Amino acid sequence: PAPAYHKITPTITSFALRLYKQLAAETSGNIFFSPVSIATSLALLSLGAQADTPTQILEGLGFNLTETPEADIHRGFQSLIHTLDLPSPKLELKVGNSLFLGKQLKPQQHFLDIVRELYGAFAFSANFTDSATTRRQINEYVRKQTYGQVADCLQEFTQDTLMILLNYIFFKG
Ligand SMILES: *[C@@H]1O[C@H](CO)[C@@H](O)[C@H](O)[C@H]1NC(C)=O
Numbered sequence: 317p318a319p320a321y322h323k324i325t326p327t328i329t330s331f332a333l334r335l336y337k338q339l340a341a342e343t344s345g346n347i348f349f350s351p352v353s354i355a356t357s358l359a360l361l362s363l364g365a366q367a368d369t370p371t372q373i374l375e376g377l378g379f380n381l382t383e384t385p386e387a388d389i390h391r392g393f394q395s396l397i398h399t400l401d402l403p404s405p406k407l408e409l410k411v412g413n414s415l416f417l418g419k420q421l422k423p424q425q426h427f428l429d430i431v432r433e434l435y436g437a438f439a440f441s442a443n444f445t446d447s448a449t450t451r452r453q454i455n456e457y458v459r460k461q462t463y464g465q466v467a468d469c470l471q472e473f474t475q476d477t478l479m480i481l482l483n484y485i486f487f488k489g
Pocket residue numbers: 380381382383
């Protein structure tokens with residue numbers, strides 16, 4: 317059978333083109349972004365949302381939930397992340413997702429389990445009122461995960477931040 321990510325890659329490709337079009341209209345210089353990272357973070361976030369929000373997030377990414385049910389979308393991301401992680405002799409690619417959650421948020425255990433299983437994502441508690449410490453905590457985490465190559469990725473955030481969705485990429489080829 318075809319790998320599970322085949323069900324989501326056409327939608328991610330159109331999402332990339334739509335987003336590129338929008339970013340290009342707002343920017344005059346070169347544009348460098350990772351549509352897979354953005355789509356992955358939002359799909360992961362949808363697992364923690366309720367009522368109409370998961371559908372709105374996934375439809376916003378361009379998925380047609382009649383054609384691709386929610387469960388297939390998440391399995392697709394799981395298989396995509398797994399495939400990107402496979403060792404290759406020509407290049408080194410490491411992609412990861414994490415959540416930093418304000419201390420007042422109490423995520424359900426089921427959510428934490430499922431984002432770890434499907435997205436390989438880890439959740440950390442953060443105190444956004446103590447912005448200097450939290451910025452250091454997040455930047456240090458990204459620096460370690462990217463073998464020291466990405467330093468000081470997060471410059472600032474506001475004190476009313478509740479959550480930071482993080483996606484990092486290390487690429488060497
Ligand atoms: C979603 O897919 C179904 C089945 O292919 C189709 O009938 C429907 O029009 C699609 N919805 C949108 C918004 O494209």
